[in-house]
Amino acid sequence: MKKKCSLYLLSLLMLAGCSSVPLTGRKQLLLVSNQEVLSSSLTQYNDYIKTAQKSTNAAQTAMVVRVGKNIAAATEQYLRNNGLASEIQEFSWEFNLVKSDEVNAFCMPGGKIVVYEGLMKLVSSDDELAVVLGHEVAHAVAKHSNERISQQMLTQYGAQLLGQSLSGKSQMIQSVASTVYGIGSQYGVTLPFSRKHESEADYMGLVLMTMAGYNPDKAVTFWQKMSASSGGKVPEFMSTHPSDARRISDIQKDLPAIKAKFGKK
Template sequence: MVKYFSVFFVTIVLLLAGCGSVPVTGRKQLNLVSNQEVLTLSLQQYSDFMKSAPVSTDKTNTALVQRVGRNIANAVETYLKNNGYADELSSYSWEFNLVKSNDVNAFCMPGGKIVVYEGILPYTQNETGLAVVLGHEVAHAVAKHANERMSQQMMTEYGTAAIGTALGGASTGVQQAAAVALGLGSQYGILLPYSRKQELEADKLGLIFMAMAGYDPGQAAAFWTRMSQQGGSTPEFMSTHPSDNTRIQQIQRDLPEALKYYKGGSGTTNSGSAKTSNKWSF
């Protein structure tokens, strides 16, 4: 009985100590991992990736990615500064890169290191479409989804009773949480559904962030519709991402809130080229 009480007590203490909230949405989240540890690990991974990645030689589209990314990052930083999150700004060192690849993808590392693949540009089609993608990726960084996922994995991998030990040597615990693959039961029962929740949150925040930067969030659903027309899909319960229909329907529900932040003013620079057939995974 004492053993179970101890486990329960440790659980409560950890959950209270590691509780944070997401800017704008206010959703409570579990963060057992320090920003510094996450940034150290992610920066190393990002550095390794960029050393081998074929950086795009398309100067026009590279400049477009950097311009749209910076517009959104500036708008987000202004929002954070004016709404009680100024202490968070030191966590971000924004960088936006375009990689030469036909993959229809983009990803964000903690701290604001964002990579866009050339293969997604035929689907973004213009500057506003690109803002949908970059708003979504910036949202992952601002919402600290990587910290949350690693915390979730630590809870799942080590068990509540062992979390205290793992956190006692935090660096080891964090590295293991980032590296160890989960069993199917935990993966499909806990982490993947939660990841879909994060993806939908990133969609919502992305709409708001692109609106803050002057891009029309009303064009987001059209972008995701184009993405859905690539063909082929993974059953939603086995995917880390929502189904196309789920995503588009939720975006339409979130649009009225995002429009409150929209004042207009952004142009639409064409960045399209021939379509590719790769399935997106960002």
């Protein structure tokens, strides 16, 4: 009987929390409100940014801000054009270049974007940087953090206990979010999304950079260069993604349709 009740409660939770990802239409389970996720992630981000040392490289910093703002503008325009204008208020864009040799970048919910100097060593143009920033912004637009937190809550607490806890879930969300965001040291920021999320962000990132006026063909050469420089090892911030070869193959398959549909006419 208890098992049946748990399954019934789980079905209700999944029905109530069902949402769709912009651009792909994939159904996803979101058990917490966007405001709760934004509040939790902002706490994590602020703790991180207090200890992070911002880059003194003015040219590279300006590049990150320039490309980031262009992709953000294209993202907001897409949301307006597709009946999702209300979601724009969830974003408060911020772009930082951090002094670190790590090949890393991330975008927290709400549009807080950080790029590490180590990544910039492999970036030779705005188009190549747009490949990375488009991917990171896509995670935020697709609410992958919310989905990840929701999945973690189900795993950690179970359907029955989760249902009992939802009325006072803020503290629970803070606890789960700390695990999801993985902020454990001065530069140790990771958001371990699933391979499904990473592949989806790859596709959405290509669309966003294309709409922003960047050349999506550069994604192929960028990842080829990234793969060669890392000896085939996937960078930490993409560690749950399929292999470089698989990513490049998927990008090559998606490019013709993306350029035809979203490219500047």
